[in-house]
Amino acid sequence: MIDKKTIAKNIPNAIKTVKVKGLGKKESGKVRDWYSKGSFRILIATDRISAFDKVLGLIPFRGAVLNMLSQFWFEKTRDIIPNHMIGVVDPNIMLISEAKALPVEVVVRGYITGVTSTSLWKRYSEGERVIYGIKFPDGLKRHQKLKSPVITPTTRGTGAGGHDEPITKEEIIRQKLIPAAIWRQVEKVAYALFDRGTKIASSAGFILADTKYEFGLDRKGRLILIDEIHTPDSSRFWLKESYYQKMKKGEDPENYDKEYMRLWFVKEGYAGRGKAPQMPESLIVKISQRYIEVYEKLTAEKFEIDTTKPQLTRILESLSKLI
Ligand SMILES: Nc1ncnc2c1ncn2[C@@H]1O[C@H](COP(=O)(O)OP(=O)(O)O)[C@@H](O)[C@H]1O
Ligand SMILES: [Mg+2]
Incomplete structure (x- = not known):
């Protein structure tokens, strides 16, 4: 697994948004950005994390984990139902067909x-x-x-x-x-x-x-x-x-999902209104590790990603091949 130090080093490089010239208008949800190209979309998973319907920070490698996990499950379930995935061209990018x-x-x-x-x-x-x-x-x-x-x-x-x-x-x-x-x-x-x-x-x-x-x-x-x-x-x-x-014991189960982060905000007295507290570096690293861990356990694969250059540099290189 990527070590704590590498995760911490990548905090300033976490993906907030991916804006590129030449791809048309960027649209955004809470977590993902996308560019519509007629019948398909370029869907980019950013590192934004949301709770209480608000974006509350950035978690390095989270976008890649979400995108690659979806890819894993789409492949594992396509015998049950066809899905929108056309292909994954980068750890953070999925080409999908646009649906109603x-x-x-x-x-x-x-x-x-x-x-x-x-x-x-x-x-x-x-x-x-x-x-x-x-x-x-x-x-x-x-x-x-x-x-x-x-x-x-x-x-x-x-x-x-x-x-x-x-x-x-x-x-x-x-x-x-x-x-x-x-x-x-x-x-x-x-x-x-x-x-x-x-x-x-x-x-x-x-x-x-x-x-x-x-x-x-x-x-x-x-x-x-x-x-x-x-x-x-x-x-x-x-x-x-x-x-x-x-x-x-009447305790909560151990969560490997967003609940982990939600609970920290609740402990800080934040429930979606007013100014959100800033997550400390140690928490950001822990959340990132949990995402990577759940990916590695579910897929039984190592989470492999190029950490020799900033994530955004790699994403932009991948996108330039699509233009
Ligand atoms: N194949 C598809 N066709 C049309 N819309 C899609 C498709 N796949 C996902 N979407 C939509 O794209 C958006 C993905 O961005 P996301 O950040 O998850 O948004 P949200 O804040 O609404 O959860 C969602 O609104 C989702 O409903
Ligand atoms: Mg969503």
Whole structure:
């Protein structure tokens, strides 16, 4: 694994944004920048990290980890559903085919957990028993495994800072957000993807507690998987070996996802409003190491990246070959 010193040395080189002349207009989400080229997009994973719907800092090598992990999972699941990946031309860059994104994010949960208003545990602990139109039994404990995974869809918050709102399957169909036949296919595929993810994560020593998928329709109107898949940004990964012990003691599972960073901000008294505290170097290094570790465990491959030059220099060289 890349050592701490190399990570620390690369903090000033972490990728904030990738602006290039000759590629047209740059567009940005919270984490990724992209350039649209007709029917495809050049999708660049930056090192920006967000929580509470805000960008809170830069973590060196995070973008590369997210991009390469998505690549790994897209390859491991293409027998279940075709996806938008055309190819990876750099650790941070994926060429993807542009799709018409469905207006619903498909969250699959195998465990009852979470603290935000859309999470199952929050609502269950407040006494709700029918959540997202799904009936839950009494007596569930926080972080407990559900009898079988459930789908808890949210509408896509549009625009920067847009919030996701919970919705039920009945509403999705009634409001004609997605045709019923397509939604049925989405559900079937989402459960199959979650099952595949659970098995691969498990052999790497992780529990895939929950995740989010995005789907789109390609030019022929076929359903495809888009965005990212089973990354520590879209999923909760818990360490399997300490899960039962922690559960018994009433403690939180060991997180290998964004929760780790979220908890630091909460400890600092920040919950999304006002001026965000600056993450110290030691924390940035630790987060980067966790991302690299989860990549290496899940893929059973070393995280290889050229550290002889700044990341941005390499990314720009890769992009220049596309112009
Ligand atoms: N194949 C695709 N076609 C169209 N849109 C896509 C595709 N793949 C991903 N997207 C969208 O591109 C954006 C990726 O950038 P990201 O930084 O993740 O944004 P966000 O802040 O919305 O999460 C997301 O809005 C995602 O829905
Ligand atoms: Mg996103």
